[in-house]
Amino acid sequence: MSERRKFIKQSLLGSAFLIPGISSASTQDKNKTPPLIGEMPLILSTWNHGLPANVAAMAKLDTGGSILDAVEAGVRDTELDLENLSVGLQGLPDREGITTLDASIMTGDGNCGSVAFVRQIKHPISLARRVMENTPHVMLAGEGARQFAIAEGFPLEEEVLSPKAAIEYAKWKETSQYKPIINIENHDTIGMIGIDANGNMAGSCTTSGLAYKMHGRVGDSPIIGAGLFVDNEVGAATATGLGETIIKICGSFLIVELMRQGRTPQEACEEAVRRLISKNKNIDDIQAGFLAINKEGLTGAFAVHPGFNFAKATVKENVLIDSNSHFKP
Ligand code: SD4
DSSP states (O other): OOOEEEOOOOTTOSGGGOOTTOOOGGGSOTTSOOOSOOOSSEEEEESTTHHHHHHHHHHHHHTTOOHHHHHHHHHHHHHTOTTOSSSSTTSOOOTTSOOOEEEEEEETTSOEEEEEEEOSOSOHHHHHHHHHHHSSOSEEEHHHHHHHHHHTTOOOOOOOOOHHHHHHHHHHHHHOTTOOOOOTTOOOOEEEEEEOTTSOEEEEEEEOOSTTOOTTOOOSTTSBTTTEEEETTTEEEEEEEOHHHHHHTTHHHHHHHHHHTTOOHHHHHHHHHHHHHHTOSOOTTOOEEEEEEETTSOEEEEESSTTOEEEEEOSSOEEEEEOEESOOO
């Protein structure tokens, strides 16, 4: 196996997530060739904060929620994480000092909703779900998204930077010359994809986007097909990293379509990274990573550079895994 797995013991996991009727690997006949099928339900999400987000998602499934409820609940956890400077209202602001958020949500039957460039909303992922469920549209942006949030009863949060974000923004202003930065460290979006025990899939993606971006900039996360794509017939994919490069190759849609043509999730993620690299002369400052699940519950992950990790949860465990990367040191 090319993946280096770090086992993280999660006290909330284990018996709490054992769902009656789902057999565990240990009960399988060890003499038989294991079928080419992963364990389900299964949740994958980007970066370290994927671990607690997966716990929230699995808890939702465990209490009878749908896979859509699970991927919403999972990333809502990250949207409140004060340590995370790339998701939620505590995220780093744009170059004007204003935090603007992007989010999308999608189900395996092709339903989807998203919000972009939205301000003062604590849970943009839930607003994206309302766009999907309560409007005839897929995407609302900016002031229109905020007005829709008010109409739906979402409270507007005070527009102040978190103490951490305020310090970072002040430091950036000293040397930035007001230039948005492109930097491989500038990430931490959460993308989450999941499949339930019946093979239904859903995904979610939420971010404050690139730090110190131009005011009005929207990344890949709310763009269906770029930051997220889900199709029950094939699989699901999500992305993190420099959104402009992900949008240009329709990254998540590309991965799902490659799986439709027969690639494994791993092969599809690797091909998407290859495609992205082929479109960029210099990848030194570009990080992008992809996650994928197919309908058999097999998974894939790949990134441009080392350092991209993700969390994988089943009813038995929740583990942090370092993805492989194109970069060969
Ligand atoms: C964006 N893809 O707005 C997002 C940033 C990101 O982890 O992934 N950060 O471009």
